[in-house]
Amino acid sequence: MITLENLGKSYGPTRAVDGLNVTVAPGKVTGFLGPNGAGKTTTMRMLLGLDAPSIGRATINGLGYAQLPAPLRTVGALLEPRTGHRGQRADSHLVGLARSNRIPVSRVGQVLEEVGLASAGHRRIGTYSLGMRQRLGIAAALLGEPEVLVFDEPVNGLDADGVAWIRGLMRTKAAAGATVFVSSHLMSEMQSTADHLVVIGRGKLLADESMEAVLAASARNLVLVGSPQAAELAAGLERAGYAVMLAGPESLRVTGASPEEIGGIAHAMGVRVNELGLQRASLEQAYTELTAQSLDYMPTRIGEES
Numbered sequence: 001m002i003t004l005e006n007l008g009k010s011y012g013p014t015r016a017v018d019g020l021n022v023t024v025a026p027g028k029v030t031g032f033l034g035p036n037g038a039g040k041t042t043t044m045r046m047l048l049g050l051d052a053p054s055i056g057r058a059t060i061n062g063l064g065y066a067q068l069p070a071p072l073r074t075v076g077a078l079l080e081p082r083t084g085h086r087g088q089r090a091d092s093h094l095v096g097l098a099r100s101n102r103i104p105v106s107r108v109g110q111v112l113e114e115v116g117l118a119s120a121g122h123r124r125i126g127t128y129s130l131g132m133r134q135r136l137g138i139a140a141a142l143l144g145e146p147e148v149l150v151f152d153e154p155v156n157g158l159d160a161d162g163v164a165w166i167r168g169l170m171r172t173k174a175a176a177g178a179t180v181f182v183s184s185h186l187m188s189e190m191q192s193t194a195d196h197l198v199v200i201g202r203g204k205l206l207a208d209e210s211m212e213a214v215l216a217a218s219a220r221n222l223v224l225v226g227s228p229q230a231a232e233l234a235a236g237l238e239r240a241g242y243a244v245m246l247a248g249p250e251s252l253r254v255t256g257a258s259p260e261e262i263g264g265i266a267h268a269m270g271v272r273v274n275e276l277g278l279q280r281a282s283l284e285q286a287y288t289e290l291t292a293q294s295l296d297y298m299p300t301r302i303g304e305e306s
Ligand SMILES: Nc1ncnc2c1ncn2[C@@H]1O[C@H](COP(=O)(O)OP(=O)(O)OP(=O)(O)O)[C@@H](O)[C@H]1O
Pocket: 011, 014, 015, 016, 017, 034, 035, 036, 037, 038, 039, 040, 041, 042, 043
């Protein structure tokens, strides 16, 4: 489990991270989202003892990173794809890491296998593609069989197969009980990977909710209704306070109501309904609404300049 308690970091006048209180639970993939410069990397660096908080604290299983008796056995991290020296062989890099962390060297072959680098383990890191270096970084993170995984933008540089692979890896680890905390700016990817979302903007917490709740709260959720008495039903739905648009002579688009609520109103009015379909907002849309207020630079639209 990861706990952020009133965690804050200032760089001069900039509050990169501003009083975060978050618990990241085991058994789930928790997506960490926010616009560029929101403070995600700074938060992860404080969690991993690479930056000192200005206020508050970040703990893993109740301890700060520096207090962990065996850090690599507790938390596996991928912060940037650069790992090891270019001239070093990938397997020797991992052997060095294992030895210095009292992890059995037999794990090296296992993690190389797990990340799909078994046949390239003897090669020098400098000959690796960006995607291979990303896999090597993940191999290093998995070396100590940690129960907490912290990945900053892990799919950067990976091709479609690599993206699908890392999604599967995170889902498998979470299903086995691991705490998986992963930042990403790829909303469609997060939508199919994360169970829970922590969203920040300008260092502040904007949402800490299940994926389901974030999507359900979006104003972009639409219900498409087909009815031969569309106009009559529209009037009834408007009386009930829902936003209704006539999409055709026999079809409506309704926002703010669930299919069940619309069905209930239609039933009470004695109106026939032929079709009732929920068109869910995408995470991209829900996220845009959540972060709209916290974007550092809002483009000025033509015609709005004063
Ligand atoms: N070492 C530093 N010195 C000064 N300012 C910093 C430093 N590191 C980060 N910042 C500032 O802190 C804020 C948060 O940066 P951070 O990299 O944590 O954001 P992020 O959410 O990871 O963004 P991105 O998605 O662009 O990586 C930014 O305004 C950034 O310019």
